[in-house]
Amino acid sequence: MPPTTQPEITRHEYDVVVIGAGGAGLRAAIAAREQGKRTAVISKSLFGKAHTVMAEGGAAAALGNANADDEWRVHFRDTIRGGKFLNDPRMAELHAREAPERILELEYWGALFDRTADGRISQRNFGGHEYPRLAHVGDRTGLEMIRTLQQRVVALQQADAAELGDPEARIRVFAETAITRLITEGGDGDAPGRIVGAFGYRRVDGGFVVFEAPAVVLATGGIGKAFRTTSNSWEYTGDGHALALRAGAGLINMEFVQFHPTGMVWPPSVKGILVTESVRGDGGVLRNADGERFMFNYVPDVFRSQYAETEEEADGWYDDPANHRRPPELLPRDEVARAINTEVKEGRGSPHGGVFLDVSSRLPAEEIRRRLPSMHHQFKELADVDITAEPMEVGPTCHYVMGGVRVDADTAASDVPGLFAAGEVAGGMHGSNRLGGNSLSDLLVFGRRAGMGAAAYLDGLGGRPDAGAVVDRAASEAAAEALRFLKQGDGENPYTLHAELQETMNDLVGIIRRGPEMERALERLDELAERSLMLSAPGDRVYNPGWHLALALPNMVLVSRAVTAAALERTESRGGHTRDDHPGMSPEWRRVSLEVRSDASDRVTLTRRPVADIPAELLGLFEHDELAKYLTKEELPETVAADEAAEEGQS
Amino acid sequence: MSERVFRVWRGSGDGGGLAEYRVEVNEGEVVLDVLHRLQATQTPDLAVRWNCKAGKCGSCSVEINGHPRLSCMTRMSVFEPDEVVTVTPMRTFPVVRDLVCDVSYNYQKAREIPSFAPDPAKKPGDFRMQQVDVERMQEFRKCIECFLCNNVCHVIRDHEENKEHFSGPRYLMRVAELEMHPEDTADRRLIAQDEFGMGYCNITKCCSEVCPEGIRITDNALIPLKERVADRKYDPLVWLGSKIGRRPKDTPPVPNVGRYSNRT
Incomplete structure (x- = not known):
């Protein structure tokens, strides 16, 4: 048992470290390993327990098994409609195009979806999907997906055992391990430094671990535990969102939080x-x-x-x-x-x-x-x-956060070199509101892309950077920081602070929002941020849940600040952001994504970024009347604008 | 709201004992709610493993008044009004701390089973399977890996020495599942018997009784697997074939998977 005072740190070297072992994390790890990279998967829970197991309905993919008229363009259109035209169009396109392949691949790895009469994968109806589109297994689809990916990881480990004599030679799962800090090197003022490692602790014995690695994939899921009424499990403390902010990445669309009806x-x-x-x-x-x-x-x-x-x-x-x-x-x-x-x-x-x-x-x-x-x-x-x-x-x-790390659609790369994100922790794919069924397919499509993106990034580096000294220095700092809560004997109870945070977010930044209430929430969050530094966790380092909560709370507070600041700024209602004081949907706001960044003291700032245009050939999937409800006049395609002018002229 | 007496096992691998708490209980609560209240109000370092609190992840397995159960699916209303509730860790696995066990045995056993092996000539999308055929395995794939079946199985519950040679109901069921998969080409019958200890199971059905998913582990997985093993070992046609040089293609054990290490 490591003592409270002596921060011994176990060191590992990997090519790619994937943080999170849900659908996106496991799919990313499989992809990185298949590219020949030595890959570590870090899981806060036991292997195979991730929040993905709670997904019930299915994975949306235009396989066309239930209705032959379905195809990726229709899925794309439904996704954009569901997200009220705020989606990153490239992500929505890749997702709709690649989801069928990813589902069939799962089946090839052993997943047993429900069947159609002719022996194909059955598909069910879901909100916002024009055709029956969700591949499913009863109402436990997420469990099937996790188990299949888990068993695929095991199959790869068996292959490595046979070839290299060690099942963990190229892919290893670090169960019940939590990352508290990403380590970067270089960077100045505006440009963030590049990833060189990650630091964390093992829940089981409280020992510290540091991973020296040039690429990190965030696949940590969501933030629901910042709210009182939530469908999310204890793991959803916004770790990845907070790690990304502190490493210098930007989060977009954080005001959009999905409340499942x-x-x-x-x-x-x-x-x-x-x-x-x-x-x-x-x-x-x-x-x-x-x-x-x-x-x-x-x-x-x-x-x-x-x-x-x-x-x-x-x-x-x-x-x-x-x-x-x-x-x-x-x-x-x-x-x-x-x-x-x-x-x-x-x-x-x-x-x-x-x-x-x-x-x-x-x-x-x-x-x-x-x-x-x-x-x-x-x-x-x-x-x-x-x-x-x-x-x-x-x-x-509270069910899902549409907002997350701003990434490149094709590679899942953030603007921190070496940092990638996939799944719920990434932003843009779902716009202002996610359709049911689009999450499981998102995990597969962008999990794989993140794993491949990280592998390609490594190939481009042409050699491992020698960052040993930087990593060691950061690790010993992070260890001292983590131990602090065990020593503040007269500090606050983390469970009490957590309950107050959940109350604040639920009551003041919940399903219906008002400006003055969110201003009050920001003040409270400032106060909670200060108090979160003074928490006390009695006991030692072995499986100490009070300590673990104390370490997660600053993440939840930071992410709550991001949600609240963005929600206060966006003076319209759209998707998962409803303002009582600004009930209308504004075509001007549709063109804008809010990007959140944080400073050294976890204070957040906002900038406005333009939403990418939908390519003309895909814009053609929508009727002119529909586009006119979302877009500004000058954005409407020329032909449509011309039609409109003609109509106006006739009337 | 009422007050209850809870006895919770506190300690580590080196030993421990029951600690008694008086704690508030509200309508509709489950045992895990009460353990969380103990953490929040009386003992913040009480170690409890849990995730979803909805019976879907299989993390919160413990023994409650001696019965192996998920604490998130055990409602307080099942106890008599003045009944003391005693919560102890699973007995078959080593204790890490309080109610948390080291369950790495299970992950080791999972790694020893030869994986799903489709016909290499087939590609993703080629499978055609009927609902009636996949339903048999779908029952087994409802498994949330709570490990309560392995915990209750007397083959290893009271016999540490059997752990090396016995995979437990969870993983024998996994073998059965793969053997029933219409697209699988491997044959794990011989190693089910020789490596995974199928023969140790004497179908007492304890595993089926504790399964929170209601999977009929013994009837639908283990007995059919025993029958298949018997077919492989004693089928006169197989015996005759082996005499004339047509040897059955048994899938060999996975090499080098060794002992599962929770190495650090």
Whole structure:
């Protein structure tokens, strides 16, 4: 057991260090290893427990198995619509093009997706997707994906054992290890230095580790633990977002936080646990206390033409989608979450402050158990509710952050040399709102690209930089910093501070936002940042959760500052950012992404960056009327602008 | 809200004992909620492994009043109003601290099983499989790797010496899954018996009883695997074939995977 006072540090050398062992991290590590790079995977949890296991509905990919009309362009269009045209168009394009290949590759590695009658991968309907598009396994798709990637890593280790005599020769998983600092070298004023390593601690024995490595892939997931009501697991403390900021990278779109419309609301201890969108994709409907299917009242203008206006038309869609418009329960998540919020606020909520989600009257009990086994189990075990016989009570829960490290779409490179990011910790792909099912495919597409990007970066370096001295110096500083919390005997309880942070973000920067409340949140966050330096974690270094929380809290506070500052700046409502005081969507703001950077004392600054234009041939996928609702006049394509002028002339 | 007595095992690999706490419990809570309240209000360094708190990741396995369970799926309402709740770490694996065990045994066993091996002539996208055929393995792939089945299995629970030669229900089930995969070409039947200890299992079904996913491990995985092993070893046609020089193509053990190290 390492003593509290003596910071011994174990040293490792790798080509690529992947931080995070969820879908993106494992896919990145596999890609880097397949490029011949010695790769370390760092996981805060045990191998195979990542937050990805909680993904339920499926992975979106235009395989065209369920409807032959589906193709990547349609998926691209749905993604851009879902993100309200704020997506990085190149990322959305790569994602839509490559997702089918990535899914088939998983199957080739042993994943067992549900099947169509002709033996192909079955696909299910989901919010915002024009065709049934989600490859799935019941409602536990994320688990299948993690297990398959985990087993693929093992297969590669077996190959290395046979070839090199050591299963960990080229890819090794460091389980229950957390990174607290990225180490850079060089850089001045404006230009950040390049990556030379990473420092962290082993949860199991509290020992410190330092990795000397020229390339780091961040795949740390999201930030949900900064909010009180969340579907996210304890790991989601924004580590990667914070590490990137402190290394000098920029984060974009941090104001966009997705509140999933359907989380459990009762009993209190399970509040926030996810209820998969598949319930609605497979026919479930939302009703208020009066029994009304209220979503018909909430179809926004931009989606009016694609969604049904009567229950009859909506119900006809499941069997005959060509001749019916979609049920409004399948609007993108931001729309549904806001609608539920309004119903509850206006007094039409369920007994425990949610609304009713009913699948019991829509499908036979046997079919519900087959398609939604986890949901059936979850409600029976945790809430004494039999979803085959009665409705569920659901309400919004913090689920996903669209914002993250600004990266190059093709290589996943950030603007810190040697630093890459993929999955939820990267920003841009999903614009202002992510469609369900686009996360699992995002992890695969950009996880692989990040692993390959890191490998290509190494090849371009032409030799390993000798940064041993820099790494050692930074590591001993970081070790002293980490040990501080164990010695501040009279400091604050980290659990109390965490609860206050969650309350602040939930109440003041939640699903509906107002300027003065966010200003108050920023003041509170300043205070929490100071207090987070004075935390005290009693006990020693062996598996000490109080200490681990104390080390994660400054990350959560920094990321919360980024979210709040960007949310206060953006004076419009779009996707996962709703301003009560600025309810409209502004074409001018559509052209802007806010980029957050931080200084040495974790204070954040904002700059405005232009959103890249959608290439003309892809812009052609959208009708002129639709584009006119999002874009400024001068952005509309010439032909469209000409049409409009002609129309104006006629009228 | 009510107050409860919790006895929680505190200690390390060197030893420890039960510590008693009086703690608040609210409606609808699970055992993990109460352990978290202990951390937040009484003992911040209480070591508990957990992730999702939704029964999906299989991290929070412990023994509650002697029963192997996920603490996130054990509701407080299952106990009598004045029942003392005793929480101890899994017994089969070495304790790291308090309720956290070193489960690396399981990762070692996973690494010894020859991986999925499709026909090299096939490419991604070539597979055609019927739902009825994949459903058998899908049941096994519901496994969240909580390791409660391996923890409860008497072959290793009380016999440390068997660990080297026995993969436990979790990984014998993994072998069964691969053997049933319509696109797999390897044959792990012989090593299931000789390397992974299939023969140690005497189908007491303890593993199936504790599975939080309700997987019928014994009936649907282990017994069918035993039957396949028997086919491989005692099938007269295989015996005849071996006599005339047509040897079965048994997949050999994976070389050099050695002992799993939690090396630092």
